[in-house]
Amino acid sequence: MDSKLKPLGLAAIPLLLALLNLQNLANAVPQVPCYFIFGDSLSDNGNNNKLVTTVKVNYPPYGIDFPQGPTGRFNNGRTLHDFIVKFLGFEDYMPPFAESEGKNILSGVNYASGASGIRDETGQHRGGRIPLNEQIKNHQTIISKITTSMGNDSAAKSHLSRCIYSVQIGSNDYINNYFRPDLYNTSQTYTPQEYATVLVRQLSDQLKILYDSGARKFAVYGLGLIGCTPDARSVHGTGTPCVDKFNEGSIPFNERLKPLIDQLNHNLTDAKFTFLVPSGNTTGLVSYSSCCQTGGHNGELCLPDSKPCDNRKQYVFWDGVHPTDTWNEIVAKAIYDSEKPEEAQPFNIQKLAQL
Template sequence: MAYKLLKSLEVVAISVLFVILQNWANAKPQVPCYFIFGDSLSDNGNNNNLNTLAKVNYSPYGIDFPKGPTGRFSNGKNMQDYIAEYLGFTRSMPPFAESKGESILNGVNYASGAAGIRDETGKDLGDRIPLDKQIQNHKIIILRLSRLMRNNIETRLLLNRCIYSIQIGSNDYINNYFKPEFYDTSRRFTQMQYATLLVHQLSNQLKTLYNNGARKFAVYGLSLIGCAPFAISEYGTNGSFCVDKLNNAAALFNERLMLLIHQLNNDLPYAKFTYLTPSPNSTTFVTNGTCCTIGGGGGELCLKNSKPCSNRGRFLFWDGFHPTEAWNEKVAERAYSSESSLEANPFNIHKLAKL
């Protein structure tokens, strides 16, 4: 009798587990689509066919990615790949350069290595897709969505429920303001004026997305760009651990960006903006070196076909500027679930999806 009862309970347990797994497998993403705007930290292949030094569709990039080198500036997944997973998508968003058919229904990645808020940013490296052009590309996708859905109102309602990720601005410093040999911005503006100018332009760009149907925005501040290995070798630290002038400039930008996020939440009806910090605290990563041998691109990328380190899960930096897959996962996890207002303000991506 006891044996039969035990077997019955076992069958019930297996049945319940099967239902749970089936529901999980058939679960819908938390939002219908995810649109990604940004630079090399988010790019997943848009630069591959451009005439630019800022592209990485070669080994050892992608050494830990199932498809190998794809144009991601990492050894494996980037931050956006992980966030898409956390949101429940079964695949990453296709790059705009490869988007076609119904693949766009779940979102598109418009990000481009070397791109900036300003159109001229990154021009010393060659072609790239600035944020204004990324937004124009999004308008093309909206028209394609309208044709697929055959209803402009339904398309608009769909866009209202999607999450828009905007992670950009680093290049406006490292490939603009702090390259006076190519750009005159540091002669025309103080760091404070430049930060104000950038955030004002970004404000207009975000409002353009809003006017085209976006309502849920995940906007990232700048990381400690002065702590990147290439920045340290390029500028020196004068005894500090990092390049203070770069980090100070990023801090000025972030202060103004956070104020903008709160202002837009107040000013734009039904809009939900949140500010996310891309530099979570961690003492478990090697921070003072690169995992690959650099010298490619503009000097900060991995040399083609070079042999990277074997302990990639311990390194923060993969090349001279870009993080490893392990660090990308940590940044994405904090952006998605952090309850700290220092990392996600006023809410994390998980909560943004529910709004």
């Protein structure tokens, strides 16, 4: 042995391990080939920007903590799904459908639209929006492009069958429909229990359309407590922490959605569905009020160019209805690897990716 070559000492082992870890990260492959996002403003990352609507947020202070600034995300930074795609190993966020031309659609697309709902009429008083039915039609456009890109139908179907389809929608069917009796007749037509049944039945049909189009891995979200948002408490509050009638309306939705997921898993045996409930540990978050100044004709949204709070990492809500980047990260982490059935059932996102 050359006397100049000496064995590496123990002190060098951590450095070697770190270098190997960096090499593994550089060569990392996402846990699923693609991730498709369907939903409303909780997931929208720019699809509403070019619509004629009051529900768009491509202005400051939105995006104050996002590297690209205001992009159409309804908070100060990243959405819940931005975090999840990073946990899954994707290098980039999913592009909005409205700006997907020239982007890598093989890795996924975001179809979500602020003010949209399961029902087509939901949110129509706010102007342009893309209801779930139309989002599904937009996905058909993307499927055609993927099929052309991959050269044949069977390759595209194999690709799509391994992707995760995230569906987080329904809040607006209450906030911008059922609880607006001055504009919609749903609350005169249905009791809260009946309305939840109608919504979940329609959502079931929409999920089956995605299934028929090749989807096999579904992450379906329940509703959060919509009566506990700053806007709900400000406009409809009675001095209590939450507006009970809002929560009593949306809770039946979750109670009907969970059995639907069980039923779909039983009937569509070549597919996997999981039910996720946005929740998380609020330790360290001390404020449930809006971080930004809200008001004007957009009500629950931040006033353009207004100065938000400085301690954003301690706030649950960014504006009147949308959570902060910090809260989204907490929720994303919980549903990604949670073993709690009240958060993810029958499995979390990480396990769904492995199936």
